[in-house]
Amino acid sequence: MPTWTLHTEFKFDAAHFIQDYDGKCGRMHGHTYKVHVSAKSHKLNPSKYLETDDMVCDFKELKWAAKGSEKGGLDHSVLNDELSINPTAERIAEFIYKKTKERIPDGIKLKITVWETETCWVEYTEDNV
Ligand SMILES: [Zn+2]
Numbered sequence: 001m002p003t004w005t006l007h008t009e010f011k012f013d014a015a016h017f018i019q020d021y022d023g024k025c026g027r028m029h030g031h032t033y034k035v036h037v038s039a040k041s042h043k044l045n046p047s048k049y050l051e052t053d054d055m056v057c058d059f060k061e062l063k064w065a066a067k068g069s070e071k072g073g074l075d076h077s078v079l080n081d082e083l084s085i086n087p088t089a090e091r092i093a094e095f096i097y098k099k100t101k102e103r104i105p106d107g108i109k110l111k112i113t114v115w116e117t118e119t120c121w122v123e124y125t126e127d128n129v
Contacts, residue, residue: 003041016029016080033092062104
């Protein structure tokens with residue numbers, strides 16, 4: 001079966017604190033988060049910018065979170081304000097997954113990896129594609 005997998009990476013700076021955390025992570029602090037997005041598909045699609053079905057999806061739709069929070073992204077945001085849940089790395093990955101899914105065609109298997117530090121990261125995916 002033909003299979004294409006797009007990969008892209010970006011970084012954003014943001015502040016957060018972990019609600020109810022018994023330790024220093026419970027105080028407001030910042031991270032430079034690194035995000036890797038992979039998007040796997042067995043077919044190609046048209047996009048908002050290309051009428052013919054020659055793309056899995058637009059790379060720019062996978063990188064929305066790199067934009068400033070005033071433009072709908074997460075850069076220079078307070079993650080406790082952007083997410084309606086406690087902004088652990090796990091929840092940030094899930095949030096980016098769900099928001100990215102809304103921007104791309106159906107049938108694409110997404111995987112989101114979020115690095116909170118150089119040595120700590122989490123992957124999130126869903127097995128429904
Ligand atoms: Zn933190």
